[in-house]
Amino acid sequence: MSAFIQVNNLSKSFKKLHAVKGISFSVPKGICFGLLGPNGAGKTTTIEMMEGIVGMDGGEILYDGEPLSRAMNQRIGIQFQHTALQDHLTGRECLKMFASFYSHALAVDDLVELCQLADFADQDHRKLSGGQKQRLLLAIALVNDPQILFLDEPTTGLDPHARRNFWDLINRIKALGKTIVLTTHYMDEAEYLCDDIAIMDKGLIIARGAPRELLAEHFNGVLIRLRQQPLSQEVLEQCQPRLDGAYWYINTDKVEKTLKLLVEQQVEMDGLHVKSANLDDLFLKLTGHGLQGNTETQEVASAG
Numbered sequence: 664m665s666a667f668i669q670v671n672n673l674s675k676s677f678k679k680l681h682a683v684k685g686i687s688f689s690v691p692k693g694i695c696f697g698l699l700g701p702n703g704a705g706k707t708t709t710i711e712m713m714e715g716i717v718g719m720d721g722g723e724i725l726y727d728g729e730p731l732s733r734a735m736n737q738r739i740g741i742q743f744q745h746t747a748l749q750d751h752l753t754g755r756e757c758l759k760m761f762a763s764f765y766s767h768a769l770a771v772d773d774l775v776e777l778c779q780l781a782d783f784a785d786q787d788h789r790k791l792s793g794g795q796k797q798r799l800l801l802a803i804a805l806v807n808d809p810q811i812l813f814l815d816e817p818t819t820g821l822d823p824h825a826r827r828n829f830w831d832l833i834n835r836i837k838a839l840g841k842t843i844v845l846t847t848h849y850m851d852e853a854e855y856l857c858d859d860i861a862i863m864d865k866g867l868i869i870a871r872g873a874p875r876e877l878l879a880e881h882f883n884g885v886l887i888r889l890r891q892q893p894l895s896q897e898v899l900e901q902c903q904p905r906l907d908g909a910y911w912y913i914n915t916d917k918v919e920k921t922l923k924l925l926v927e928q929q930v931e932m933d934g935l936h937v938k939s940a941n942l943d944d945l946f947l948k949l950t951g952h953g954l955q956g957n958t959e960t961q962e963v964a965s966a967g
């Protein structure tokens with residue numbers, strides 16, 4: 664697939680802080696592309712440079728082969744992490760106000776239908792729940808019927824039900840043929856929504872590709888999780904476990920053999936958990952620290 668958005672060698676510093684360190688990636692038309700990473704990885708700075716809101720120090724961003732033009736700007740929709748709406752307006756009035764900024768805007772009723780706002784569109788927006796507010800902000804981002812939709816951590820702080828609901832909406836919007844670029848630090852969100860991801864850490868892209876392909880590339884079989892405990896030399900050598908906080912993780916494609924060894928070596932099985940690897944595990948493997956926190960992590964060198 665040819666690149667619709669092409670980012671080449673993009674970099675940005677804030678005084679001495681090198682927030683984005685010369686990253687490159689491309690986004691084909693019509694996919695959902697995710698920038699995944701922990702707090703401070705450089706996701707928002709990257710997406711804001713793509714939106715033309717923050718100036719870049721170096722590199723280039725091309726849309727259909729051209730730098731961001733005024734015309735292309737009109738074809739972009741943005742849902743920011745935080746958007747201040749005018750007090751006292753209802754959701755419907757907010758949509759009308761934003762629609763008035765564009766020469767071409769979708770009908771408010773269509774937006775209400777698309778983003779499932781009917782139950783609360785006539786309420787003061789300040790009275791909306793977190794999930795309802797995010798849906799309203801999504802509708803606002805879609806007001807100009809954009810070709811590209813940028814979503815910056817759209818489900819942060821939402822409860823699981825509201826997140827699920829929002830994901831369904833994103834899939835609905837993707838089905839309309841729009842290209843979506845989203846940032847998230849939820850790996851399940853990226854796995855569920857994104858066709859292609861770039862995992863960022865400390866201003867760099869540390870992995871690129873389709874979530875499933877990335878996982879297949881980095882993990883064989885399953886992950887066995889054990890409570891932290893002293894492990895025998897034999898287990899350390901044969902299983903090469905990785906310690907993350909309170910747990911050991913063993914990646915293996917020979918589950919039975921590994922479990923047999925653990926039993927033989929009298930490993931404490933309380934809290935044992937066998938699961939498929941996910942993007943959180945991949946991030947941990949690549950960086951030695953988790954996506955959600957700064958848990959102390961050590962790579963266990965194979966003794967020998």
Ligand SMILES: Nc1ncnc2c1ncn2[C@@H]1O[C@H](COP(=O)(O)OP(=O)(O)OP(=O)(O)O)[C@@H](O)[C@H]1O
Binds near residue numbers: 677682707816
């Ligand atoms: N305007 C700014 N001035 C100074 N430093 C900034 C500014 N914007 C971002 N930073 C810093 O740049 C780094 C990257 O921030 P950025 O917001 O891009 O990360 P992020 O991956 O989006 O994190 P989060 O998930 O917390 O939004 C952080 O260390 C942040 O403190």
